[in-house]
Amino acid sequence: MAQTTQTEALPSHEEAVYRRPAALTETQMRYCPGCTHGTAHRLIAEVLDELELTDRTVAIATVGCSVYAYEYFNTDSVQAAHGRGPAVATGIKRTSPDSIVFTYQGDGDLAAIGLSEVIHSAQRGECITVLFLNNAVFGMTRGQMAPTTLVGQRTTTTPQGRDPKLEGTPMMICEMLSGIPGVAYLARETMIDPKTVADARRSIKKAFQAQADGAGFSLVELVSSCPAWWHKSPLESLHWIRDEMLTQYPLKVFVDYKRQD
Amino acid sequence: MKHSYRVAINAEHCKACGLCIEFCPQDVLGFASTRNDAGFYPAEVQDQANCIGCLRCAMMCPDACIEIWRLVSADDRVAAAESVTR
Ligand code: SF4
Ligand code: SF4
Numbered sequence: 609m610a611q612t613t614q615t616e617a618l619p620s621h622e623e624a625v626y627r628r629p630a631a632l633t634e635t636q637m638r639y640c641p642g643c644t645h646g647t648a649h650r651l652i653a654e655v656l657d658e659l660e661l662t663d664r665t666v667a668i669a670t671v672g673c674s675v676y677a678y679e680y681f682n683t684d685s686v687q688a689a690h691g692r693g694p695a696v697a698t699g700i701k702r703t704s705p706d707s708i709v710f711t712y713q714g715d716g717d718l719a720a721i722g723l724s725e726v727i728h729s730a731q732r733g734e735c736i737t738v739l740f741l742n743n744a745v746f747g748m749t750r751g752q753m754a755p756t757t758l759v760g761q762r763t764t765t766t767p768q769g770r771d772p773k774l775e776g777t778p779m780m781i782c783e784m785l786s787g788i789p790g791v792a793y794l795a796r797e798t799m800i801d802p803k804t805v806a807d808a809r810r811s812i813k814k815a816f817q818a819q820a821d822g823a824g825f826s827l828v829e830l831v832s833s834c835p836a837w838w839h840k841s842p843l844e845s846l847h848w849i850r851d852e853m854l855t856q857y858p859l860k861v862f863v864d865y866k867r868q869d
Numbered sequence: 870m871k872h873s874y875r876v877a878i879n880a881e882h883c884k885a886c887g888l889c890i891e892f893c894p895q896d897v898l899g900f901a902s903t904r905n906d907a908g909f910y911p912a913e914v915q916d917q918a919n920c921i922g923c924l925r926c927a928m929m930c931p932d933a934c935i936e937i938w939r940l941v942s943a944d945d946r947v948a949a950a951e952s953v954t955r
Pocket of ligand 2: 882884912929931932934
């Protein structure tokens with residue numbers, strides 16, 4: 609009976625196993641159902657919280673579906689003109705070197721209009737972090753061909769499928785940047801199941817760590833979904849990434865400043 | 870020791886993408902039968918007792934709608950206290 613009394617004196621309680629990260633605001637994200645932009649935001653926020661960087665982070669929102677990113681992160685933020693994210697990030701990082709500065713860019717923003725900004729930032733070894741969402745279309749403007757569109761992929765501007773003779777071949781950003789000495793961390797990840805989500809989180813964490821360590825430029829490409837303009841369900845979109853996108857864009861850690869090789 | 874969990878879904882932020890339901894290995898989740906304010910039939914917990922706290926649903930949710938708690942019962946706490954003193 610004494611045991612029972614003791615048990616009653618200790619009320620049961622709950623321990624949080626997973627909470628919405630504090631680095632996300634309570635604002636509902638405007639992305640379409642099942643779009644992995646939201647997953648990427650959540651992972652970035654989790655990493656900023658875990659590394660205790662949220663209070664000194666400046667997010668650079670760019671142009672595209674993620675244009676409202678400044679409303680979603682509980683950080684300071686600046687909205688950059690189309691493609692100019694890494695240039696704006698450079699200015700902020702150089703004038704406020706204690707800040708952690710990251711850009712969040714889609715493939716339209718980074719690989720099309722903003723290609724020179726990201727290459728030159730990498731070339732200068734700018735100590736910023738770039739999150740690059742590659743979903744192979746311009747999502748915000750209703751699914752036109754992007755530089756990253758797969759060969760044969762139908763979009764509103766390639767109704768017969770992308771023809772390499774007419775429109776060239778998909779742009780491989782990580783491969784382009786991988787030989788640049790100023791790059792400290794460079795990886796391509798995706799978010800199609802719990803394992804790849806965990807892998808993506810680990811790479812995002814390493815990219816921010818590279819910046820916090822002052823090691824140089826870091827970029828994580830996230831092969832992402834666009835259920836709306838791929839005309840697929842959220843789950844079918846993840847399968848399409850697995851079966852089609854990853855054939856063109858293999859997952860890989862290209863550069864890791866901590867790896868000796 | 871088998872733990873119990875409580876999964877909480879923000880029904881107003883949920884866009885009914887179904888990924889949490891697809892990736893739950895325990896068939897804990899399903900779609901609700903009434904719409905939220907945005908017009909979606911949100912995900913809901915339908916069989917909480919089956920949950921093993923694996924977090925797969927929360928890892929897949931693109932809208933950060935899912936939070937998970939472990940229930941620590943009075944018995945667990947007594948057991949934990951005893952294991953420390955032993
Ligand atoms: S924590 Fe795991 S078992 Fe529980 S509802 Fe989520 S996916 Fe299912
Ligand atoms: S994954 Fe999130 S948004 Fe999708 S149905 Fe589940 S709770 Fe709703």
